[in-house]
């Protein structure tokens with residue numbers, strides 16, 4: 001049974017995590033520390049007081065403007081906070097409460113994946129700090145559920161994923177004479193491999209390619225978005241993240257269904 005009070009706690013926790021996700025989205029691509037200094041207005045530099053830094057609520061109270069200088073605050077802040085609050089609520093409502101490992105995995109990974117996807121989409125880079133966090137999380141979770149053996153398999157899975165992507169990238173470069181997968185994508189699939197295991201990493205690669213074809217190609221054709229260097233490009237990080245979430249939640253079911261076809 002789901003408990004209303006716990007549901008509210010998940011929602012509030014998600015809003016707070018969303019606030020931190022905003023910090024990651026803004027500071028990581030600019031090479032700023034994510035801890036110091038505290039929140040400040042990008043225009044006038046005024047420190048934001050704790051009571052003006054309450055997720056979602058403060059933006060509404062302040063009418064979307066800095067209390068000190070009146071500069072507009074990006075609506076990205078309350079939107080990301082609300083999105084993360086609802087996502088955390090859904091983690092609680094849609095998973096089996098007995099599956100605590102999956103709940104913790106999703107709660108830890110969601111803000112990282114969200115920030116990574118946003119930054120890759122906006123700047124075409126995947127910050128190493130985020131990739132490394134995913135790898136560390138993957139190895140810790142593997143240790144919790146499988147001990148030293150689990151950690152070993154997780155590292156092997158990461159290596160398999162990275163090598164597969166390296167090969168796909170090299171073949172793609174030869175065939176299309178274009179860089180389709182960046183170094184950031186190859187490191188990311190390695191990090192994700194530690195989370196999903198060897199079978200899972202094949203599924204992540206397949207699903208991310210499928211999602212990229214379904215959503216990425218039409219997007220690039222319609223938006224005519226181009227990389228700073230002129231290449232038309234699909235940021236691949238968001239598809240890897242989405243594919244990883246699908247694999248974590250439904251991976252076993254999908255793999256068993258697929259194997260049952262033969």
Ligand SMILES: [Zn+2]
Pocket residue numbers: 041042043044045046066067068069070071
């Ligand atoms: Zn200001």
